[in-house]
Amino acid sequence: MIKNVGVLAAVFVLMMAVSASAAGFKKEYKMQVTVGPKLYWGMGATKFAELVKEKTNGQINVKPYFGSALLKGAQLKSSQMVAKGVIDCALDSTINISPVIPEANIFHLPFFLNDFENLDKVKNGEAGKAVFDAMRAKRLEPLAWAENGFRQLTNSKVAVKTPADMKGLRIRVVGNPLFIDTFRALGADPVNMNWGDAVAGFQQGVVDGQENPVGVLIPIQIYQYHKYVSMWNYLVDPLIIYWNQREWNAFPKDIQAAILEAAQEAGRFEIALSRAGLDGDTSLNILKNEFNYTMEVPDPIAFMKSKGMEVHMLTDEEREAFAAATRSVYDKWIKEIGPEVYEKAKADIAK
Ligand code: X2X
Incomplete structure (x- = not known):
């Protein structure tokens, strides 16, 4: 009897292993991140990886490579490498995406967008959609906005x-x-x-x-x-979480939905980090109430002084x-x- 249970357990483990490999997921999905893990941008990448793991029940493992390590520092190559599939995904600035997506330079016309309200209108409006459409046409699947901030x-x-x-x-x-x-x-x-x-x-x-x-x-x-x-x-440089399109399209629908949700949540968290203390209490409250997170530097301007x-x-x-x-x-x-x-x-x- 006991022996049979053992055999059954072994068969079960084997079946699980076969079904995992049949799903065809990689052991690791490599993510390009320009900066280090301690910056808000880096923290957003870590949050995304954690949320993807959680929401896909451990099936998808995203690993952020900080400091453009996958590009030997050449940050402006990120989109090209994700489009080719050499890198699976990225959390990157519109500044670094612009060599492949010139439309992304709309955020960088000097003294054009000058506050969070205008920025949000553009990101969520027709111009933001044009940037995402341009990415799709270049085999990049945009998932969510995040933010480095006004420079x-x-x-x-x-x-x-x-x-x-x-x-x-x-x-x-x-x-x-x-x-x-x-x-x-x-x-x-x-x-x-x-x-x-x-x-x-x-x-x-x-x-x-x-x-x-x-x-x-x-x-x-x-x-x-x-x-x-x-x-x-x-x-300003918004950040975008994006994925190689061919790989994205091959994911099952439930996996796509889970990753998309993770991207949007990580993006919301990271935007709040970047705006904290610069938009009154709004972002500080989002961090506290939605993410149970207290800022170390709640007032960046006072801190610099x-x-x-x-x-x-x-x-x-x-x-x-x-x-x-x-x-x-x-x-x-x-x-x-x-x-x-x-x-x-x-x-x-x-x-
Ligand atoms: O290189 C920069 O200045 C940085 C880190 O802000 C970007 O990647 C756009």
């Missing part, structure tokens, strides 16, 4: 309040050419660097400044290198001067993005 200027030399203050400043920018054009238009001296080299560049003073959201700047302790912050919300940084909040008039100085960028880049996407974004904002 702010920091530097070690001068309190930047006008375009004239930027003259000759050596600013590290990501290797997306729209950024080079923008900083040249402002009279600065932009330098392309991958994120993996950028932090060492700040430490060694190879550059005078950089632009990134506070959710990146605080964890990397930018205050050790740069005294001045200009809160200028000059552009407490570390000795001089924070300048740009006034509307000051912003206007920067917008005027970067008009030439619009002339060139709206053509690349697609004028119809630009019109859609303007209409989304006007709604």
Whole structure:
């Protein structure tokens, strides 16, 4: 009798193993993440992996590879590699996606989208849909939005309040050419660097400044290198969780639904982390009430000041001067993005 139970158990285990391999899931699905695990972006990736495991009852195992490790640091190659299926999925910035999806540069026109409300209108509106459609046409399946945030200027030399203050400043920018054009238009001296080299560049003073959201700047302790912050919300990089389309289409419907749910929940969590303390109590409350999560730095601006940084909040008039100085960028880049996407974004904002 006991012997029979043993045999039955062995047969059962064997059947389970056969059915798991028949489902054809990989042991590990590799996920590209540009930054490290301690940044909000990285925390969002970890959350996604955990939720996918939970919601698929352990059938799908997503492993985030932080610091663009799968790309040897070449962050701008992520979409190309996911489209080819060399990498399964990614949580990546629209900035890094734009070499394959020029429409994604709609978020990076300087001084175009300047607050969370406009950003949400565009993401959830016709322009956001155009970006997702463009991804699908390039064999990438977008699952959910997340957010790196509005990007702010920091530097070690001068309190930047006008375009004239930027003259000759050596600013590290990501290797997306729209950024080079923008900083040249402002009279600065932009330098392309991958994120993996950028932090060492700040430490060694190879550059005078950089632009990134506070959710990146605080964890990397930018205050050790740069005294001045200009809160200028000059552009934003939403993040997108996306998957190789062929692999996505081959997943059973219940698996797709579970992963999609995980992406949306992780995206909501990560957006709240990125906005915490920058949108009144809204995101702090989402974190507390929905995710039982308390922020370590609930007020990023006060925190930067407490570390000795001089924070300048740009006034509307000051912003206007920067917008005027970067008009030439619009002339060139709206053509690349697609004028119809630009019109859609303007209409989304006007709604
Ligand atoms: O490289 C950057 O500046 C970063 C980390 O913000 C992006 O990947 C866009």
